[in-house]
Amino acid sequence: MKRSRILVCTTLLVLYFCFIIFKLADIQLFSPDAYGPEKVNLLKKSVEQRITEIELSSGRGVLLDRFNKPLGTSKVEDIVLFPFLATMDLPPTVSLMLNQLAPMWQQQLKTIKKPIFLSQLLDKQISEDMVEQVKNADIPGMIAVRRDGTKDPTIAEHLIGLVRDNPKEYDKRYGDVEKSDRSIGISGIQKAFDSFLQAKQQEKLMYSVDAIGNPLLGLDLRYVGSENDYYPLKLSTTIDSDIQQMIETTVDSYGMKKGGVVLLDVRTNELVSLLSRPKMDTEQPFATDTVRNQMLTAHFPGSVFKTVIAAAAIENDEATVNNTYDCDLNVYGDGASDRKLGELNFIESFAKSCNYTFATIGKKLVGENNTIIETYADKLGLLGPVGWVGNIFHLNNFKQFPEEENGKIWGDVYDRSVQRAIAQTAIGQKEVKVTPLAVANMISTIVNNGVKREIRVVDKILYNNGTVMKQFPDHYQKENQLEKETAVKLKKMLTEVVENGTGSYLKQLSVAGKSGTAQIGKENRYNHWFAGFFPVENPRYVMVVVDLDQTNDQAKTYPIYQAIVKQLTSEGSP
Known part of the structure; x- marks a missing residue:
């Protein structure tokens, strides 16, 4: 047993x-x-158990302006403090510096038991002198580094867009991938190019430690994720960050609440600057609708739209161009106008923005061809989408401006046969809506003698080492083009608006363009536009400024336009 x-x-x-x-x-x-x-x-x-680390960069792709300067996010100098530093004997000068800046730094390091940026302890950016002092001291566990700065863009926030952690949407877009960072672009360029900007590898500073967190002697710190020639990718944009900053400062100094600015390089039809207001509520961008880019949203254009009627008249009805019109009459011709302008010819009517003239011409043109207004809106590159669209790798119909709305002319098919509806449509009211980006494209099309091109905001996708991965070529729209002679006449008419018409506020500048004041369905509230180009003799820029949902006496469109033009055309301008 x-x-x-x-x-x-x-x-x-x-x-x-x-x-x-x-x-x-x-x-x-x-x-x-x-x-x-x-x-x-x-x-x-x-x-992982024997390594302590701190992230220096998420590894997400970066945006560059047209001069290769970081756009939106930036790199900042900082100092990393590792936990074991709290038990070390430091040089007196360094110890004194830390004690003066953050008296409780040792207790905080012992409590968190993880590396931390000194800027986080101080809640402010580190000075260059402090960084140099740490570099010269050469203290283990106290490392000067360059890291990602602000997470959200500091300029052009609506254009650049936001990045947020969203595992559910990430898995929906890219599949259930084992990845700690599931951040995605939720608006703007960050959303449009998200698949290219996705992080491949984070950039980290790593240090080997023993079981109680002390550094293993003989093992140096390691940088991980900073030596890849290909990733992260870079987007080379057409934005001029200095001009963007200048425009934002100017617009905000005038207190614009809703509206914005679009600035194009007229020679290339590239976007140089785009500003949208109100400013974005980065905590609740969708709940407050401040994420909406007003420059890509369709709005009532008012008299800016008369440019379309003028183009159609020049090419199709010489008699209307040679007539004179009683501009003391209202838009329908059945009563007195609020503005008594007297008898005006076609060019004078355009310069002084006579509603009766263009309502009368619009009714005649539509009576002969009921699709003529949309035909000429398309000839002028106004209806959209006007942003770059094309196939890129496996992505078909890829849009650089996915949030861009299309223009709209008619609300009801029967409006084409209703005289009062045609009259309202001809002056940019009723159901007419276009985006400020499209209006800028219309002016650019005229300046370029009727040649239509899609607007680019990203010129190239670059590998991390600067070599080109993908170039976005010019996209010309050759169908349904405006005649060169018509464009030349329209340029002269846009010049007359400033010389002798509604744009005379800008008369001292070399500017041509068209004004617009559109009723928006609220008492004493209007959309105030000015869309033009400058300098007149040798055009460099097309610019649209629109002050939305504003009273007549509070509109700042002209002062803002004037201030920006002066800075762009003065010596030493950005």
Whole structure:
């Protein structure tokens, strides 16, 4: 009996030791990278246990302006403090500096037990002198670094867009991928180019430590993710960050609440600057609708739209161009106008923005061809989309401005046969809506003698080493083009608006363009536009300024336009 008990116990011990040996072999040899039912990577976990680290960059692709300066986010100088620093004897000058800046720094490091940026302890940016002092001291555990600065863009926020952590949407877009950072672009360029900007590898500063968190002697810190020639990718945009900053400062100094500015390089039809107001509520961008880019949103254009009627008249009805019109009459011709302008010819009517003239011409043109207004809106590149659209790699109909709305002319098919509806449509009211980006494109089309091109905001996608991955070519729209002679006449008419018409506020500047004041369905509230180009003799820029949902006496369109033009055309301008 005693012998059998010994045999049983021996067998159990042997089986137990065999089990232990098998588990050790499974851990060490058979399944180190996928252990257990949850497939845990033991090798990775063991490394994580003996390494402390801090993220310097998310690894997400970066945006550059047209001069290769970082756009939106930036790199800042900072100092990393590792936890073991709290127990070290520091040089007196460094110790004094830390004690003066953050008296409780040692206790805080012991509490968090993780590396931290000194700027986080101080809640302010680190000075260059402090960074240099740390570099010269060469103290283990106190490292001067360059890291990602602000997470959200500091300029052109609506254009650049926001990036937010959203695992659910990330998995929907890219599949269920094992990745700690599931950030995605939720608006603007960040959303449009999200698949290209997705992080491949974070940039980290890593330090090997022992079981209680002290550094392992003889092992230096390591930078991870900073030596890849290809990733992260870079977007080379057409934005001039200096001009963008100048425009934002100017617009905000005038207190614009809703509206914005679009600035194009008329030679290339590239976007140089875009500003939208109100400013974005980055905490609740969608709940407050401040994420909406007003420059890509369709609005009532008012008299700016008379440019379309003028183009149609020039090319299709010489008699209307040679007539004179009683501009003391209202838009319908059945009563007195609020403005008594007297008898005006076609060019004078355009300059002084006579509603009766263009309502009369519009009714005649539509009576002869009921699609003529939309035909000429398209000839002028007004209806949209006007942003760059094309195939790129596996993406069909890729849009650089995915949030851009299309223009609209008619609200009801029957409006084309209703005289009062045609009259309202001809002066940019009723159901007419276009985006400020499209209005800028219309002016650019005229300046370029009827040549239509899509607007680009991203010129190239670059690898991390600066070589080109993808170039976005010019997209010319050759169908349904305006005649060159018509464009030349329209340029002269736009010049007359400033010389002798509604744009005379800008008369001292070399500017040509068209004004517009559109009723928006609220008492004493209007959209105030000015769309033009400058300098007149040798055009460089097309600019649209629109002050939306504003009273007549509070509109700042002209002062803002004037201030920006002066800065762009003065010596030493951005």
